[in-house]
Amino acid sequence: MQAQPAQELEGVATTLRAHGARFAFVHGSAAVPGATAPGDIDVAAWFGDARVDGLAVAAALPGWVDLLTLDRAPLELGGRVALTGRLLFEDDPPVRVRWQAQTRKLALDERHRVERAARTSWRDAVVDPERLHRLLRGVTEDLAWLRRYAAVVRAELLADPARLGHTKYLFVTALEGCVDVGHHVVASEGWRVPDTNADAMRALAEHDVIVDEVARSMAKAVGFRNLLVHNYAEVDDERVADYLNDLGDLDRFVTALTALLED
Known part of the structure; x- marks a missing residue:
């Protein structure tokens, strides 16, 4: 499946905004320029509220979108988005920059820990x-x-x-x-x-x-x-x-x- 047309991703952004998302990324293979996308497009959104009903938001999106709620995402997933994700939209740039910088740092620190640990049990x-x-x-x-x-x-x-x-x-x-x-x-x-x-x-x-x-x-x-x-x-x-x-x-x-x- 080829990458979704830009206007369809704009529709995803509109839906996420309507549910309170303040910024979102496309991540996974779909975030690689020129790559052929898989059947699902991975989208990660940050709402600023860990109580957000991710299932309700996901249900409002097209079936080809696989939603990750960054407010509750484990570090290994949030860090991957922060490091390699492609920005879909942002309505609060200072908050997005702060989240991305902090999450990148935590993810890189964790990566170094994992690399050290790989030499042990x-x-x-x-x-x-x-x-x-x-x-x-x-x-x-x-x-x-x-x-x-x-x-x-x-x-x-x-x-x-x-x-x-x-x-x-x-x-x-x-x-x-x-x-x-x-x-x-x-x-x-x-x-x-x-x-x-x-x-x-x-x-x-x-x-x-x-x-x-x-x-x-x-x-x-x-x-x-x-x-x-x-x-x-x-x-x-x-x-x-x-x-x-x-x-x-x-x-x-x-x-x-x-x-x-x-x-």
């Missing part, structure tokens, strides 16, 4: 075990709820908007947790920079953290998460019910990353 010195345990615990709790809904008679679930809506929300939060885990491990190890959230899963497989089969399944699941976020009202409820009967690779992902911490 990476499990002890690079990956943050407490953070990964917290993220994996959240995914595990979401999976427990999803299994409860999987046990509900399919027709009953599809006829219950409350339970169906909660199921969709749980898929979004569980998959976002998996994405955060993937990016943290990849960035902490200093491996190649993934182009997209799905590519982070492939990067884990390249280094034998998860097997190829799980990586392919998780990449598709991340695409399903994007569909839920961007086209919530148009998602086929039957497809949601189908995914409830296919939670095995999410379990395998959690098991593999938990084992990584315990080695």
Whole structure:
């Protein structure tokens, strides 16, 4: 897919402004001049309020936009945007300059720490075990709820908007947790920079953290998460019910990353 036309990105900027964004960047491969963009365009926006509802903002954007909310972004992602992102718009230049300078400094300091740690045991010195345990615990709790809904008679679930809506929300939060885990491990190890959230899963497989089969399944699941976020009202409820009967690779992902911490 070629880069989105400038007028379409202007529409993205207009939507972000309407939701209170004060500046935004295009990042990932789409930020490289002349590069062929992936299926999704990565956009990072700063709102000046960590309470902003990122899901609501993302739902208002076109389906080809993958939104990162900088107010709550982990350092490895925010730093990457600050270092390599291409400015989409800014309505508060002093705030943008201050954020970008501070985040670049923190990211470069962290990069130096990672490079030093790479010469020692990476499990002890690079990956943050407490953070990964917290993220994996959240995914595990979401999976427990999803299994409860999987046990509900399919027709009953599809006829219950409350339970169906909660199921969709749980898929979004569980998959976002998996994405955060993937990016943290990849960035902490200093491996190649993934182009997209799905590519982070492939990067884990390249280094034998998860097997190829799980990586392919998780990449598709991340695409399903994007569909839920961007086209919530148009998602086929039957497809949601189908995914409830296919939670095995999410379990395998959690098991593999938990084992990584315990080695």
